[in-house]
Amino acid sequence: MKRIILENLDYIKDLEIIRRDYYFSLLQNFVSERGVFILTGQRRVGKSYVLLDFLQDKKDIFYLNKELDDYNKIKTNKELSKLFWIYKKEFGEPKYVVIDEIQDIENWEIFIRKLFSLKKYKIIITWSNSHLLSSEMATYLTGRYIQFDIYPLCFDEYLYFAKTINRLETKKELFLEYIEFGWLPEIFFIDKKYKKNYLKSIKDSIILKDIVDRFWVKNISVLEKIIKYLSDTLWSLASTSNITDFFKTNFDKKLSSSVTSRYIEFSKSSFLINEVSRYNLKWKRILEYVSKYYFSDIWIRNILWYNFNFDIWKILENIVYINLKKKWYEVYVGENKDKEIDFVAQKEGKTIYIQVTYLITSKNVAKREFWNLLEIKDNWPKYVVSMDENIDWNSYEWINHIHIYDIDKII
Numbered sequence: 001m002k003r004i005i006l007e008n009l010d011y012i013k014d015l016e017i018i019r020r021d022y023y024f025s026l027l028q029n030f031v032s033e034r035g036v037f038i039l040t041g042q043r044r045v046g047k048s049y050v051l052l053d054f055l056q057d058k059k060d061i062f063y064l065n066k067e068l069d070d071y072n073k074i075k076t077n078k079e080l081s082k083l084f085w086i087y088k089k090e091f092g093e094p095k096y097v098v099i100d101e102i103q104d105i106e107n108w109e110i111f112i113r114k115l116f117s118l119k120k121y122k123i124i125i126t127w128s129n130s131h132l133l134s135s136e137m138a139t140y141l142t143g144r145y146i147q148f149d150i151y152p153l154c155f156d157e158y159l160y161f162a163k164t165i166n167r168l169e170t171k172k173e174l175f176l177e178y179i180e181f182g183w184l185p186e187i188f189f190i191d192k193k194y195k196k197n198y199l200k201s202i203k204d205s206i207i208l209k210d211i212v213d214r215f216w217v218k219n220i221s222v223l224e225k226i227i228k229y230l231s232d233t234l235w236s237l238a239s240t241s242n243i244t245d246f247f248k249t250n251f252d253k254k255l256s257s258s259v260t261s262r263y264i265e266f267s268k269s270s271f272l273i274n275e276v277s278r279y280n281l282k283w284k285r286i287l288e289y290v291s292k293y294y295f296s297d298i299w300i301r302n303i304l305w306y307n308f309n310f311d312i313w314k315i316l317e318n319i320v321y322i323n324l325k326k327k328w329y330e331v332y333v334g335e336n337k338d339k340e341i342d343f344v345a346q347k348e349g350k351t352i353y354i355q356v357t358y359l360i361t362s363k364n365v366a367k368r369e370f371w372n373l374l375e376i377k378d379n380w381p382k383y384v385v386s387m388d389e390n391i392d393w394n395s396y397e398w399i400n401h402i403h404i405y406d407i408d409k410i411i
């Protein structure tokens with residue numbers, strides 16, 4: 001029992017936790033006296049370490065991490081309630097109730113609703129499924145819970161990790177590592193020769209535990225082929241009809257639109273992929289049926305399909321997208337007349353426009369990349385993002401040009 005009930009989490013004092021200031025501040029500012037704080041995100045993005053960092057100086061904590069429940073003792077709401085009663089009898093009333101990866105407990109929401117109704121505890125829970133919050137609980141806790149997605153490391157955080165452990169590589173060398181092996185905090189500390197094996201094991205875990213087992217997926221091969229197709233078309237618009245045509249042409253296999261849609265939804269729910277809708281700038285409305293897809297972390301995409309020489313701009317787009325989502329922007333693919341804007345991002349009445357390219361090698365290339373933004377006739381900020389080492393112009397006309405390294409600074 002002591003393995004999964006940790007009275008004061010003394011063991012975390014010996015952990016080397018590098019603080020992720022952005023998420024630590026969110027916890028500090030928003031964990032309320034009488035509410036439920038929910039952390040969501042893909043497996044291994046560091047939700048547990050963000051939690052443990054926050055809890056280091058706290059006392060009177062009921063803490064359950066399902067990943068440490070080796071023998072799967074806690075399976076149901078009733079078993080969780082019994083465990084909580086045992087804790088109170090042995091240690092007294094807790095101030096914090098923290099349950100990590102709660103989705104593995106059947107009817108967990110009954111336990112959370114009961115605790116919430118007592119108005120005694122600060123409740124923090126995490127999970128790895130975006131569809132887990134039932135409509136019943138959402139209704140019951142309307143206005144009383146706060147939900148945040150935890151994303152992998154942005155490049156600024158990656159540089160901070162490197163500085164903290166005294167790594168001596170240049171910024172460029174670290175960036176190349178960043179875009180090849182991805183952004184999971186743990187991957188940063190794994191020897192290069194083991195990184196790909198580690199990432200393959202995480203991919204299998206996400207697909208099997210968070211998609212196949214949870215949604216009773218019968219055809220794993222089809223699921224993986226759909227994900228691989230999306231990884232190859234990262235930069236372009238895709239639809240279910242595109243995917244069904246792809247299967248028919250390449251595998252001589254008929255695949256229904258309904259199956260394709262379900263498998264995409266399952267992948268989205270596990271935070272594997274993210275769907276980005278089109279937004280018509282003239283009519284100010286979202287367009288349906290055709291979307292772009294970006295990965296929550298580029299490592300999954302790179303394992304399935306990776307060629308730095310031919311698709312670096314796709315990876316750069318994915319980096320920009322994740323940075324925008326981390327800062328709570330609603331993100332769309334812009335459509336302005338017959339031209340596409342890579343990202344239209346909106347938050348709290350603010351809009352920014354971003355075009356992403358690999359390198360701007362000439363004035364003609366600059367004109368091509370900047371022109372789409374120049375045709376947008378409003379005063380919101382507009383940026384072109386690239387990997388140019390020596391930027392010959394900080395702006396073109398009145399459009400700002402920045403290095404991908406600095407993307408976190410503009411949003």
